[in-house]
Amino acid sequence: MTALLWLRDDLRLHDHPALIAAAAHDGPLIIVYISEHHPALRPLGGASRWWLHHSLNSLSDALAQRGQTLIFRQGNPETILPQMVADYGVRQVFWSRRYHALTLDRDIKATLKTMGVGVKTLNSHLLLEPWDALKADGTPYTVYTPFWKNLFSKRDRIPLPQSAPKTLPPPVAACVSEDLASWALLPQNPDWAGGLRQRWDVGEAAAQTRFRDFLTQNLSTYAEHRNRPDLDGTSRLSPYLRFGEISIRQAWHEGLNAFEAGEAQAETFLKELVWREFSYSLLYHNPRLATDPFRPEFSRFPWNARPNDLRTWQHGKTGYPIVDAGMRELWQTGWMHNRVRMITASFLTKHLLIPWQQGESWFWDTLVDADHASNAASWQWVAGCGADAAPYFRIFNPILQGERFDPDGVYVKTYLPELSPLKAPVVHKPWESPSRLSYPAPIIPHQEGRDRAMKAYEILKSSG
């Protein structure tokens, strides 16, 4: 009996419930990744496509070492999967659940069932399913702290990570694959990915190395250092988690073990993993999270989007060093430190009054960890319209944020070498320096931007 494992955002071999179930199946196994084209699916951004190419290559090699073949197909999964099932006499299909495009997955499952094929879906992406993390009255959480407390109280239910299967069933020799290179996931003319190549090692083995390094070198100082973009204080696991190259349960259980062994700062790490989980709960219950404000009154917000301002922000030329360094870090490396994500997002939605959806889209295109749930939920959180969001009137002062979290200016100088002659704290307000610099003046004075944002917020409140 032939089985088929459909891989999506679970590009690893260890702690992979769907792979383990498929490997236990008696008979040949087709393992397929589909580059999906479907109206219900958001096309991947450029940085994610770059990451995906390398991730698939790496997984393909790992499977080949175990005598298996990763099959590549491109197109509409609603037609590809039934066709493969028919062509190769597949009797059982496995996949890991995802939390966007739920209707699409339901439809595919229904079609396969009408063909007499068994479909088994498993959780490999979250600690608990969103439907197992509800309030006592059965409704979803909209506030993070009770969500965290509830999840922590249910920690015994989070399965322990499982090893990769020792052996895999043989592939189906007749099953043809497309050539990954023909998908053209890598940028060409221009090849803008030099900074990404320099920063990242992609794939499951690299994820494990990164996590080990974090546990041994950074976990014990995580709570102290996690807000400092000038220090390598966080795990940088986000792209690996996004593509499922490392299991969230492994991250959780190793963090929990450290916490229970007395490492107090590990609790903060666990809490961050639960922000991811909270974001997925929000997405599951609000499928339009990337486009529609969670607080509906924000659809009346008097945004004032000027395309030139958006471009200035995207190119890191606002004249505020911490904002510009963040935007250039993003462009060069496909990643940005969390504190700086908050500062740049606040600047766009408040100082520049540009709708958060435009910032979300830019991050979607440029982040290697661009995530359906965390990106949308975090943008809404910063913009003030999300669940348990920072209030709109909390407007980050980019100068003070720079001085506080990058006290010596090391971070801003890394991405803005034109500021290297300046010392802290003036490096965060270069307009006060007598030196001639090739660096722009602020796009708007901080106080003016703040006042304008507050006025817009007052208009929203009075229109309610």
Ligand SMILES: Cc1cc2nc3c(=O)[nH]c(=O)nc-3n(C[C@H](O)[C@H](O)[C@H](O)COP(=O)(O)OP(=O)(O)OC[C@H]3O[C@@H](n4cnc5c(N)ncnc54)[C@H](O)[C@@H]3O)c2cc1C
């Ligand atoms: C405007 C904005 C957009 C964001 N977009 C994304 C995104 O597209 N993808 C993404 O993974 N994260 C996003 N985040 C959340 C956060 O910035 C990143 O997860 C974090 O910076 C990744 O770095 P790390 O792996 O070193 O995190 P660590 O501090 O080491 O945290 C460990 C893991 O916890 C999770 N996590 C940490 N903070 C958050 C958070 N606030 N929300 C959700 N999960 C979190 C991530 O999976 C992260 O890898 C965004 C935050 C903001 C403010």
